[in-house]
Amino acid sequence: MSDDVQKSIGEAVKANDVLLFMKGTPTFPQCGFSSVVVQVLDYLGVEYQAVNVLEDQDVREGIKAFSDWPTIPQLYVKGEFVGGCDIIKEMFEAGELKEFMAEKGIAMEAA
16 A cells, blocks of 8 residues: 555544545435434434545555554544444444544534
């Protein structure tokens, strides 16, 4: 994977408090796992940016190398990799995701 792609991903992660690398967009997720994470973030009322990895094959493969995590979606909060769909869902169901967001200073307006 090129250094340019890794640098670009790193800059995006640093520039956004909450960043979701996903398949599709928040309005039109193109995989069930991405859809689940979007639903969780929307339910919590978290403002976030999303990167559609289907638009750029280099980013799609690059994010996996960047995080050393093999699947998409991937959620980053304040520059920290939080996890993929299963981890986000488990954290949400246990009430841990809301606590984590609050600890990181992320504003939430629950739906």
